[in-house]
Structures are given as C-alpha cells and as structure tokens.
Amino acid sequence: MTLNRTPIHVNDAVSKVMERVKSTGTETVSYDQSYNRVLAKDLTATSDVPLFTKSAMDGFAVHSSSTAGASGDNRVPFKVVEEVPAGSSSDYILKDNEAFRIMTGAEIPESADTVVMFEQTKEIDGGFTIRREFKPYENIAQQGEECRTGDVIVEKGTMINPGTVATLATFGYSEVEVFKQPAVGVLSTGTELLEVEDGLERGKIRNSNTPMILSQLSRMGIEGKHYKLETDDFDTLYTRIKAMLDEVDVIITTGGVSVGDYDLLPKIYDALGAEVLFNKVAMRPGSVTTVSALDDKLLFGLSGNPSACYSGFELFTRPALNLMQEAALPFAPFVDAVLDEDFTKANPFTRFIRAELFFKAGKIYARPSGFNKSNAVTSIAKSNGVIVLPGGTRGFESGDAVKVMLTDVTTGTDSFGVE
Amino acid sequence: MTLNRTPIHVNDAVSKVMERVKSTGTETVSYDQSYNRVLAKDLTATSDVPLFTKSAMDGFAVHSSSTAGASGDNRVPFKVVEEVPAGSSSDYILKDNEAFRIMTGAEIPESADTVVMFEQTKEIDGGFTIRREFKPYENIAQQGEECRTGDVIVEKGTMINPGTVATLATFGYSEVEVFKQPAVGVLSTGTELLEVEDGLERGKIRNSNTPMILSQLSRMGIEGKHYKLETDDFDTLYTRIKAMLDEVDVIITTGGVSVGDYDLLPKIYDALGAEVLFNKVAMRPGSVTTVSALDDKLLFGLSGNPSACYSGFELFTRPALNLMQEAALPFAPFVDAVLDEDFTKANPFTRFIRAELFFKAGKIYARPSGFNKSNAVTSIAKSNGVIVLPGGTRGFESGDAVKVMLTDVTTGTDSFGVE
Numbered sequence: 001m002t003l004n005r006t007p008i009h010v011n012d013a014v015s016k017v018m019e020r021v022k023s024t025g026t027e028t029v030s031y032d033q034s035y036n037r038v039l040a041k042d043l044t045a046t047s048d049v050p051l052f053t054k055s056a057m058d059g060f061a062v063h064s065s066s067t068a069g070a071s072g073d074n075r076v077p078f079k080v081v082e083e084v085p086a087g088s089s090s091d092y093i094l095k096d097n098e099a100f101r102i103m104t105g106a107e108i109p110e111s112a113d114t115v116v117m118f119e120q121t122k123e124i125d126g127g128f129t130i131r132r133e134f135k136p137y138e139n140i141a142q143q144g145e146e147c148r149t150g151d152v153i154v155e156k157g158t159m160i161n162p163g164t165v166a167t168l169a170t171f172g173y174s175e176v177e178v179f180k181q182p183a184v185g186v187l188s189t190g191t192e193l194l195e196v197e198d199g200l201e202r203g204k205i206r207n208s209n210t211p212m213i214l215s216q217l218s219r220m221g222i223e224g225k226h227y228k229l230e231t232d233d234f235d236t237l238y239t240r241i242k243a244m245l246d247e248v249d250v251i252i253t254t255g256g257v258s259v260g261d262y263d264l265l266p267k268i269y270d271a272l273g274a275e276v277l278f279n280k281v282a283m284r285p286g287s288v289t290t291v292s293a294l295d296d297k298l299l300f301g302l303s304g305n306p307s308a309c310y311s312g313f314e315l316f317t318r319p320a321l322n323l324m325q326e327a328a329l330p331f332a333p334f335v336d337a338v339l340d341e342d343f344t345k346a347n348p349f350t351r352f353i354r355a356e357l358f359f360k361a362g363k364i365y366a367r368p369s370g371f372n373k374s375n376a377v378t379s380i381a382k383s384n385g386v387i388v389l390p391g392g393t394r395g396f397e398s399g400d401a402v403k404v405m406l407t408d409v410t411t412g413t414d415s416f417g418v419e
Numbered sequence: 420m421t422l423n424r425t426p427i428h429v430n431d432a433v434s435k436v437m438e439r440v441k442s443t444g445t446e447t448v449s450y451d452q453s454y455n456r457v458l459a460k461d462l463t464a465t466s467d468v469p470l471f472t473k474s475a476m477d478g479f480a481v482h483s484s485s486t487a488g489a490s491g492d493n494r495v496p497f498k499v500v501e502e503v504p505a506g507s508s509s510d511y512i513l514k515d516n517e518a519f520r521i522m523t524g525a526e527i528p529e530s531a532d533t534v535v536m537f538e539q540t541k542e543i544d545g546g547f548t549i550r551r552e553f554k555p556y557e558n559i560a561q562q563g564e565e566c567r568t569g570d571v572i573v574e575k576g577t578m579i580n581p582g583t584v585a586t587l588a589t590f591g592y593s594e595v596e597v598f599k600q601p602a603v604g605v606l607s608t609g610t611e612l613l614e615v616e617d618g619l620e621r622g623k624i625r626n627s628n629t630p631m632i633l634s635q636l637s638r639m640g641i642e643g644k645h646y647k648l649e650t651d652d653f654d655t656l657y658t659r660i661k662a663m664l665d666e667v668d669v670i671i672t673t674g675g676v677s678v679g680d681y682d683l684l685p686k687i688y689d690a691l692g693a694e695v696l697f698n699k700v701a702m703r704p705g706s707v708t709t710v711s712a713l714d715d716k717l718l719f720g721l722s723g724n725p726s727a728c729y730s731g732f733e734l735f736t737r738p739a740l741n742l743m744q745e746a747a748l749p750f751a752p753f754v755d756a757v758l759d760e761d762f763t764k765a766n767p768f769t770r771f772i773r774a775e776l777f778f779k780a781g782k783i784y785a786r787p788s789g790f791n792k793s794n795a796v797t798s799i800a801k802s803n804g805v806i807v808l809p810g811g812t813r814g815f816e817s818g819d820a821v822k823v824m825l826t827d828v829t830t831g832t833d834s835f836g837v838e
Binding site: 031032035036043047051052086087088089105106107153154158161162163164165166167168169170171172173174191192196197198199200202203204205206207208209210211212213214215216218219226306310333334335336354357358359360362363364380381382383384403406408409410411413 | 450451454455462466470471505506507508524525526572573577580581582583584585586587588589590591592593610611615616617618619621622623624625626627628629630631632633634635637638645725729752753754755773776777778779781782783799800801802803822825827828829830832
C-alpha cells in the first residue's frame with residue numbers, strides 16, 4: 001500500500017507509460033478496411049509514376065532540335081504526320097520538322113522529346129508554325145519523375161488516412177500489413193454507480209465514464225470491451241481484473257484510485273504484483289491517476305471524476321494505444337488558442353481542463369468546462385479538447401493565449417511536453 | 420448540353436449545394452452507438468444536478484446562526500451529534516451549537532445550512548470549536564446549481580462526441596433520437612480505370628478515387644456504397660445511375676465532368692432531367708466540379724483528378740452530408756497555418772491544395788502536395804488537410820501565413836467563406 005505518494009511531472013508520467021509499451025504485432029487487412037490503422041511496413045511504389053513519359057498538355061510532340069532558330073520573325077513550320085490519342089503511342093520515326101498531334105496523357109513517341117501546346121502554334125495547311133525554340137521535356141511528364149519503382153512513399157508507422165488508402169489502390173495493394181489494434185477492456189468502479197437504465201437514487205449517479213471512454217476509443221477506431229461490475233468489494237474486483245488480464249492487452253478502470261477506505265485499486269495492483277509506474281501526477285484534475293504494468297499489459301487507473309477521466313485517457317491512454325500500434329505520431333497535437341472565458345482561480349499545478357473549442361476567423365477559441373458552475377454540465381457535454389494551463393500564482397482572463405490539446409483530430413505529433 | 424460554362428465563386432457554389440439539401444429524417448439509436456451522430460432533439464436534463472444539496476468538503480454541517488459571534492478571541496464550541504457518510508442523510512433536528520460530522524457528497528440535513536471544513540476547526544472533547552462566522556451555503560453544492568430538470572444541455576443539431584455520450588448516460592437516456600445518415604453511393608467513371616487487383620497497362624491507372632472517398636465517408640462515420648462500373652458508355656452509365664437513384668440519397672461520381680467527347684456526366688444529367696446547380700467553379704484544381712439535384716437527391720460530379728476529387732468532397736459533399744443530418748456546424752474549420760514550402764506559381768483563381776499538415780510548438784504547418792513534383796505521390800499519401808490560397812498575381816513563400824481546412828477533425832463550424 002502506498003499512502004505516501006510522490007507526485008511526478010506530467011511529462012515524466014507520460015514518458016513512464018510510453019517506455020512500458022509493447023507492440024501488438026501485425027496482421028493483414030484489406031486495403032479498403034485499412035483506414036485509421038497503422039502501416040506495419042513501408043509502402044513502396046510498385047511502378048514508376050508516371051509509368052511512361054507522357055504529354056502534360058494537348059498539342060504537338062516534336063523533336064526540340066527541329067525548333068532551332070524559331071522566333072517571331074522566323075516562324076518555323078511543322079507538318080503533322082500522325083495523331084496520338086490518350087492511351088496510345090506511335091512507333092513512327094519523326095523526320096525534321098514533322099510533328100505528332102498528341103493529347104494529354106498520351107505516351108511521347110520515342111522520336112519526339114518536347115510538346116508544343118496548341119495555343120503556342122498558328123495553324124497552316126497540313127500543320128502549324130511556332131515562334132520560339134523549345135527545350136527538351138517542355139510540357140512533358142517524364143517517366144518516374146514523381147517516384148520510381150521501389151521508392152518509399154509512406155513510412156512504416158504512419159496512420160492510414162483517406163489519401164494513404166488512395167495510394168495503396170494506386171500501387172495495387174489490395175491487402176496491407178498493419179499493426180494489430182490493442183484489445184482494451186473498460187471497467188468503472190464505485191458503489192455509487194448506476195446503469196443508464198436505472199432510476200436515480202440518493203447518493204448515486206449513473207455511470208457516464210464507461211460510455212465516454214468507449215466513445216473515445218471509437219474515435220480512434222478501436223472497439224473497446226465493456227465489463228460490468230455487479231458488486232464492488234476487493235474479492236469481486238480482484239477476480240474480475242484477473243479475468244480481464246486474460247482477455248485484453250489494456251485495462252482501463254475509472255474510480256477507486258484515491259487514498260480512501262473504499263479505493264480498492266491500489267490494493268489490487270499490490271495483490272496482482274503489478275508494478276505501479278506512478279500514482280500521483282502534479283496536475284489538476286486527476287492527480288491520483290495511476291498507471292501500472294504487469295508483464296506486457298498496462299493498467300490505467302483513471303480518476304472517477306469525469307473531467308479527470310477524460311483528460312487522463314487523452315494524456316496517457318491514447319498515446320500508449322497508438323504506440324502499441326507503433327504509430328510514429330502517437331500524441332495529440334497541442335495548438336495555440338484564445339481563452340474565451342475568465343478563469344480566475346490560480347493553481348500551483350499544471351491544469352488540463354476539458355473544454356469546448358470553436359473556430360472563428362482562423363483562430364481557435366477555448367471555453368473551459370466545469371468551472372463556471374452555471375454551465376458545468378453543458379460544457380462537459382460539448383467538450384472537444386483540453387486546455388492546458390501552466391501552474392502558477394495567477395488566474396487567466398478571456399483573451400489570454402493558451403495551449404489546447406486537440407482531441408477530435410486524427411493527426412498526431414511525435415512528442416509530448418508541457419511547461 | 421452545356422459547353423459554355425460560366426464559373427461561379429466557390430462560396431456561391433457551396434451555398435447552392437447547401438440550399439438544396441433535404442433532411443434525412445430521424446431514427447432512434449442506442450446511446451452507446453450514438454457517437455458521431457447528430458442529435459435530433461434537444462438533450463434536456465432529467466434531474467437537477469446536483470440532485471440534492473450536498474457537502475462539497477469533509478467536515479461538519481451546522482446552522483450558520485450558531486456561528487454568530489465566533490472569532491479568534493471568542494471560539495464557539497459545537498457538539499457532534501451524528502455522523503452523515505456519503506450516500507446518506509439525517510432527519511435529526513440540530514439544536515443550537517450542535518453539528519453533524521459529514522463527508523463529501525453526503526446530503527446536507529434539513530436543519531443545517533453550511534459546512535465547516537475539518538481544517539477550520541480545533542478538536543475538543545465530543546466536538547470542536549471554530550474561530551469565525553459562517554454564512555449560509557459555505558462549502559455546499561446546492562441542488563440544481565449546475566442545471567435544473569428540463570434545462571437544455573445540448574442543442575438539437577449537435578454532433579455527438581464522447582462528452583455528449585457521457586451526458587446521455589448521466590441523464591439516463593439509453594436511447595437517443597438522431598438524424599439518419601444519408602445513403603451514399605460512390606461510382607468512378609473512365610475507361611482508363613483498373614481495379615486494385617489488376618496489373619498495370621499502358622494508358623491505364625488503378626481506381627484510387629473510390630476507395631479514397633469511401634475512407635473520407637468512413638471518417639464521418641458513414642459507410643458508403645461502392646458501385647462498380649463494367650463498361651463506360653452512355654447507356655451503361657445512364658442505367659447504372661438511374662438504378663443508384665432508387666437506392667441512395669446521394670450519388671458521388673468521379674471523372675467524366677469535363678467537356679471532352681468522353682465526358683458523359685453532363686449528357687447524363689441532361690437525360691435524367693437533373694437540375695445542374697453549377698458546372699464550373701472559379702477554383703483550382705477541380706474547376707469542372709459539377710453538382711446536380713434531382714427531386715430530393717444530390718449528384719456530386721467530382722473531378723477525376725485525385726487532388727481535385729479530395730478537396731471537392733471536402734468542400735461540397737461533406738458539409739452537404741452533415742446538413743442532411745441537420746448538423747448545426749456542417750463546415751470544416753479553416754485555421755491559420757504557416758506554409759512550409761515555396762509555392763511560386765501564381766494563379767488568378769482560389770486554390771484548394773491537398774496538403775500534409777503538421778504541428779510544432781503550437782503552430783500548424785502546411786506542406787503543399789502535388790506541386791513540388793519530386794514528392795507529389797508522397798504528399799498525396801499523407802494529406803490531412805487542404806491549403807486555401809487566394810487567387811492573385813503572386814506566388815507564396817515558405818513562412819507565409821495561409822488558411823488551411825482541417826479535414827481530419829470532427830468538430831465543425833457554422834459558415835463557409837473564402838476570400
């Protein structure tokens with residue numbers, strides 16, 4: 001039992017979790033089911049792009065040597081000998097001052113090396129004239145100029161987004177190797193918890209943390225497993241968590257991590273022989289957030305306070321789940337925002353405040369939740385980000401510059417660090 | 420047939436689409452399946468929060484009148500008559516200078532009106548003394564101070580996020596009325612298209628737009644319907660689109676909207692009797708993007724160019740699909756970003772350039788895709804946003820401030836407008 005807890009900095013807490021992450025290993029999925037998964041191998045080009053040297057414009061393919069000396073005073077004439085539509089080419093060997101009429105996307109015949117656009121010509125009987133010299137490769141897309149067969153297009157560890165799916169299709173990958181998604185079990189503890197269907201009773205509240213976390217997992221494309229707890233005593237909870245450890249890679253619990261008599265999680269970590277990575281973080285809310293490791297499994301003991309539970313998941317659990325899939329950018333981005341409400345209470349600790357973000361004229365605004373009492377419930381219901389307020393002796397005012405963690409975005413970053 | 424096309428401003432094009440949107444109507448889903456859906460009714464509080472007036476601290480509940488006259492020189496003594504643990508209350512009527520010992524969250528008994536924290540007392544035999552007067556309601560959370568039964572907590576039209584799911588649970592909504600997601604069919608046209616499994620042939624490319632759009636729909640939580648096209652002539656395409664109109668609310672096609680001989684969509688809209696809302700937009704790429712309406716259905720004719728197809732979906736289709744669900748914030752947010760690469764070509768038209776966004780020190784950076792030829796394929800594969808460059812006579816340099824459309828984020832805004 002650890003009643004004397006030493007708070008550690010949130011950056012250190014995040015590091016301790018990330019250091020203990022084990023990869024989930026890989027599996028193969030259909031390319032059209034790969035959205036939001038993490039690439040387990042570099043995606044390499046299976047062909048040159050473009051596949052062949054082709055015209056980038058509608059016009060005439062000629063050899064640049066035939067354009068020598070052309071000027072406004074000395075228009076050089078060309079005779080059109082053949083037409084090359086898109087999807088076609090020609091083996092004809094151009095003689096001096098001969099030209100192919102060519103369409104965008106058509107292959108440049110071997111005896112031509114440059115393309116004159118229609119609007120750069122003047123029509124004459126059987127052909128056209130030009131008024132300037134053309135260098136090789138004008139208006140031409142050369143074979144392999146975008147990429148060569150074997151080039152790495154997207155690195156292992158990249159989260160697959162719609163553009164990546166398009167690229168898989170382009171290169172003919174009907175299947176793709178990705179990292180397995182972790183199996184995650186969610187269990188809320190507390191004798192005061194009711195199910196959503198239950199009528200309210202004095203001293204009890206409905207369990208909102210479990211469905212919230214399951215939705216936070218959905219946002220990552222992960223289907224979490226919901227565990228129900230009938231009674232909330234040491235033996236029941238111990239047996240349940242033992243069983244969960246056989247079924248999932250990660251256990252998220254909410255509640256039961258304080259130091260009160262009814263806070264069972266510390267005793268359970270002890271009985272399981274789990275290594276407590278930390279049980280006190282120098283932050284508000286959620287200072288009692290506890291993360292433990294047992295063999296390859298991680299146990300996230302999130303606070304029962306809904307706001308702390310939300311940000312605890314985003315701060316610790318989400319990047320760990322990303323890193324289990326070897327994501328190169330496992331962390332949520334922190335961006336500059338404008339505080340939209342006074343927040344006068346000072347606090348010596350770094351605060352992570354669930355907030356409603358909104359966008360106006362290119363700026364991101366953040367309205368804190370849960371502190372202005374009159375809209376605490378409302379703000380929680382709409383929260384789509386977390387405001388980060390550095391600890392200190394002063395409060396903050398509407399209009400102040402703050403950092404916010406974007407939680408509704410699927411793009412990540414490679415590092416975590418708050419002041 | 421409309422060979423003479425008049426370009427309209429992108430803002431007007433977006434407005435024309437949004438004006439033609441019809442609501443999909445509502446359905447009821449389980450609260451734990453409601454993530455990413457749009458609320459069809461205001462979410463109202465089914466109880467006061469807090470449900471009852473309770474102690475916000477561990478301490479002693481007393482009547483404020485008994486504290487009158489207390490000071491450092493005149494400590495007032497109290498006798499503890501009963502203990503009130505969390506989840507409990509008491510019917511005992513306090514006499515003068517009597518107190519309940521009370522825990523955080525416990526109901527304040529009717530005969531008390533304020534709470535003295537443990538640390539504000541000095542213990543004496545059978546009770547404690549205090550050194551200052553207490554006003555009513557100190558250290559107390561009053562019934563309904565966060566919200567009252569019937570208060571609107573989240574408005575109709577709000578996209579349900581994890582915090583909203585938590586709120587549904589809190590108020591006992593095991594089911595929730597949401598707007599139906601539109602049924603969306605996706606069909607790519609073009610004789611040059613191969614399936615992902617096919618080997619490459621000269622003049623052909625694999626169809627990457629369909630899986631890209633299906634992933635863009637997945638990002639919205641919508642499962643699109645993939646239509647395959649065997650041959651690409653007028654009769655086949657007409658019959659296919661006629662059949663799709665019976666099965667879906669929205670048809671997205673890619674390709675076939677230019678003015679060439681093989682661009683069949685304009686003829687098909689004509690034959691169907693669909694009203695063409697616009698067929699030319701003053702933007703690059705994707706100026707040929709065409710949107711039509713037929714009865715309650717919308718037909719999005721996106722460009723076959725992958726970059727134009729991507730941004731065409733984000734600009735026109737996504738907000739329309741959101742508005743069909745009566746979302747109050749249907750548009751993707753535009754935020755300030757820093758251009759991370761020179762972009763020297765000027766263009767008189769507004770440009771929407773698929774881009775890779777990344778985050779550093781609170782700023783959003785944007786790397787354009789498809790223009791720096793050496794990484795065109797790579798950038799497309801990683802694109803997670805769209806750079807908006809106003810039309811004009813100059814190019815842009817690395818470090819310039821630009822606006823970007825966040826496409827990887829689920830939070831929206833209420834209006835669309837570019838310069």
